[in-house]
Amino acid sequence: MLWVKSLHIVFVASWFAGLFYLPRIFVNLAMVPPESVAEHERLILMARKLLRFTTLLAVPALFFGLWLWLGYGIGRGPAAAGNGWMHAKLVVVALSLGYHHACGRMLSTFVARRNTRSHVWWRWFNEVPVLLLLTAVILVVVKPF
Numbered sequence: 001m002l003w004v005k006s007l008h009i010v011f012v013a014s015w016f017a018g019l020f021y022l023p024r025i026f027v028n029l030a031m032v033p034p035e036s037v038a039e040h041e042r043l044i045l046m047a048r049k050l051l052r053f054t055t056l057l058a059v060p061a062l063f064f065g066l067w068l069w070l071g072y073g074i075g076r077g078p079a080a081a082g083n084g085w086m087h088a089k090l091v092v093v094a095l096s097l098g099y100h101h102a103c104g105r106m107l108s109t110f111v112a113r114r115n116t117r118s119h120v121w122w123r124w125f126n127e128v129p130v131l132l133l134l135t136a137v138i139l140v141v142v143k144p145f
Contacts, residue, residue, distance in 0.1 A: 004068055007060065012133075015058045023128075025043055026106065027122040044111055
């Protein structure tokens with residue numbers, strides 16, 4: 001079980017590293033002047049590659065998490081009343097997947113040059129995965145309920 005747990009942690013950390021950096025590229029894209037085609041295309045290429053890589057990292061993170069939950073029964077079983085933290089963590093995982101998906105959709109708006117949001121908005125958007133990861137770690141380590 002410790003191997004599975006270790007792999008889960010490594011892939012989650014790697015997945016979130018991508019989720020931390022991808023919106024940072026969006027900040028830079030929002031600041032590119034319309035006449036700077038080469039800079040726009042370079043950042044789009046970086047964002048596409050990072051999104052693809054981040055998606056590939058999310059898959060084993062989810063796989064190993066499901067293995068821990070369903071295979072080893074972490075957060076399940078007879079003590080279900082004390083496993084509210086797992087239900088909350090599953091909500092955080094769903095929100096993280098939604099954020100990941102939203103990043104992909106938002107990348108398409110940059111590709112089509114239809115972004116209407118300022119770089120300041122993207123800077124705030126960039127903080128969401130920090131809060132998601134912080135919440136997940138607190139839920140798993142502290143198990144507040």
